[in-house]
Amino acid sequence: MTAIDVLGGLASLFTFLMYLSTVDQMRIVLKTENSDGVSQILYCVMFFNCFFWSLYGLYLSNNYILILNFVGCVLSITTAAVVWKYRYITNIY
Numbered sequence: 346m347t348a349i350d351v352l353g354g355l356a357s358l359f360t361f362l363m364y365l366s367t368v369d370q371m372r373i374v375l376k377t378e379n380s381d382g383v384s385q386i387l388y389c390v391m392f393f394n395c396f397f398w399s400l401y402g403l404y405l406s407n408n409y410i411l412i413l414n415f416v417g418c419v420l421s422i423t424t425a426a427v428v429w430k431y432r433y434i435t436n437i438y
Contacts, residue, residue, distance in 0.1 A: 353409040360413045367391075367424040380431040388425035392418055 402410030
């Protein structure tokens, strides 16, 4: 195992831990049934970021980049859907 393999493994680990924060956000929103204060834009941007990194990883045939960012795509879409479902809708009447 080379130093770059170790670096790739560490980067993947911390990327995975960062993506796990979306799971905690979903847990809170599902528990309270309220997504006030949660940015939908953040999860949309996160999706596109992970999507393009996944394409890049696919192009390079680099599983460190591809797999973790694919997981990020799935988690960001899921979190955005949960946030959207429980968004507060102001009554305008």
